[in-house]
Amino acid sequence: MFEGLIDRFSIIRRKVLGYGRITRSELDSILKDIRITLLEADVNYKVVKEFIEVLNDHCLKLELSRSLQPGDLIIKTVYEQLIVLLGQTPRLLIFKPNAITVISLLGLQGVGKTTTAAKIAVKYKGRKPLLVPADVKRPAAYEQLQSLGKRAGVAVFPLEGENARDVAKQAMKRAHADGHGLVIVDSAGRLHIDEMLVQELVGIHKVIDPDYRLLVADGMSGQDAVNQAISFKEKVGLEGAILTKMDGDARGGAALSISRAAGVPLFFVGTGEELPGIEEFHPDRMAQRILGMGDMASLVEKVRGLEIRVDEKKMRAKIEKGDLNFVDFLEQMKAVRKLGPLAKIAAMIPGVKETDVDEGELKKVEAMINSMTQQERLHPEIIDGSRKRRIAAGSGTSMQDINRLLKQFKMARNMLKQMGRKGKGKLPFPLQ
Numbered sequence: 001m002f003e004g005l006i007d008r009f010s011i012i013r014r015k016v017l018g019y020g021r022i023t024r025s026e027l028d029s030i031l032k033d034i035r036i037t038l039l040e041a042d043v044n045y046k047v048v049k050e051f052i053e054v055l056n057d058h059c060l061k062l063e064l065s066r067s068l069q070p071g072d073l074i075i076k077t078v079y080e081q082l083i084v085l086l087g088q089t090p091r092l093l094i095f096k097p098n099a100i101t102v103i104s105l106l107g108l109q110g111v112g113k114t115t116t117a118a119k120i121a122v123k124y125k126g127r128k129p130l131l132v133p134a135d136v137k138r139p140a141a142y143e144q145l146q147s148l149g150k151r152a153g154v155a156v157f158p159l160e161g162e163n164a165r166d167v168a169k170q171a172m173k174r175a176h177a178d179g180h181g182l183v184i185v186d187s188a189g190r191l192h193i194d195e196m197l198v199q200e201l202v203g204i205h206k207v208i209d210p211d212y213r214l215l216v217a218d219g220m221s222g223q224d225a226v227n228q229a230i231s232f233k234e235k236v237g238l239e240g241a242i243l244t245k246m247d248g249d250a251r252g253g254a255a256l257s258i259s260r261a262a263g264v265p266l267f268f269v270g271t272g273e274e275l276p277g278i279e280e281f282h283p284d285r286m287a288q289r290i291l292g293m294g295d296m297a298s299l300v301e302k303v304r305g306l307e308i309r310v311d312e313k314k315m316r317a318k319i320e321k322g323d324l325n326f327v328d329f330l331e332q333m334k335a336v337r338k339l340g341p342l343a344k345i346a347a348m349i350p351g352v353k354e355t356d357v358d359e360g361e362l363k364k365v366e367a368m369i370n371s372m373t374q375q376e377r378l379h380p381e382i383i384d385g386s387r388k389r390r391i392a393a394g395s396g397t398s399m400q401d402i403n404r405l406l407k408q409f410k411m412a413r414n415m416l417k418q419m420g421r422k423g424k425g426k427l428p429f430p431l432q
């Protein structure tokens, strides 16, 4: 997400932290770099102008000349102001305890409404969601929702009738009767915001009385997404927005502008075509990510969300004794893989970029371990020359690859042993 923006900010950050003294001219140069970076990321120019002015005011109040580390003060200020720009506090869905929470998803054609409806249903499956197809224009739309609902294992209200408003009305009745705690209404998209669409949405909202009217917009469409938010908010009313396709080459402009320029807070971002590809939007975490400070909180939550059950006690004892083996290693690797592509996960760790992780190399490692016998995995020290040759042939790798893997494994094992002995704090990811 936002690779270009993150790269530019990490250069700025290094430059700022490298200054021993920051006077007016250095500050001007820093602000200029930030301005250009934001404009290149397609952030609304008015938002950029205001942001730079605010930063300037705040920086002038810092006692830069007296500080031994003026760069830190600037970075902290940029971080704080970025959080404000991104909407300050995370907007989370609040569920009513003894009533149905109703979400209406609306937006233009092809932005990801139907997919997002299913993603939200999966995320809050415990609330017994009901997916409602209020898209009667396109026959395939209902089938799409139905098949997504099936994959997600959640109920989909059948499309009865030709009027979206009637479908929505019947669906609400059903939701009450069947004890659903969450209703997600997927509406039809159009190429433009026209009067028909507005009337249809207003009509649906009258019968479902939504708690959240959320605009779904394509994160890659930059300022268009912001303009859609402005129009829909004015014509239909909005509680918030969801930006999809942030896994693509979205430059960041929409996410950084929408809250300030449209007055519409961001609730979620879509990060993939698959059903788990949705994340709550946390301004502080996003600011950390943009500034290259890593995103440990998101990472920890992701790991928790997937409930990887690693027997920590057992693992810790093994590490302390230094008898970690390739079976444990493979298990860990598989557990981490469940979270998604390794590169994406690694990019949440401070100082690691998505491009730093060579998936090919990791697949090779997996192939080599798979070619070992169980005995070899449990006792890597028995792997001698002829075993190495066999493993290399079996995994389509070379002797050098095997030697490198064994050497790295030994180093990692010793390092973990030392860290484990210290006994303080948590084990490093993914063993925590």
Ligand SMILES: Nc1nc2c(ncn2[C@@H]2O[C@H](COP(=O)(O)OP(=O)(O)OP(=O)(O)O)[C@@H](O)[C@H]2O)c(=O)[nH]1
Binding pocket: 108, 109, 110, 111, 112, 113, 114, 115, 116, 135, 141, 187, 188, 189, 190, 244, 245, 246, 247, 248, 269, 270, 271, 272, 273, 277
């Ligand atoms: N990469 C990626 N693709 C997404 C994401 N969200 C949706 N898509 C894809 O975008 C395309 C359109 O998604 P839909 O959910 O059908 O969009 P829609 O807004 O319901 O479309 P209409 O009902 O035709 O207006 C599909 O191919 C989805 O797989 C996302 O977060 N990332």
Ligand SMILES: [Mg+2]
Binding pocket: 113, 114, 115, 135, 141, 186, 187, 188, 189
């Ligand atoms: Mg749709």
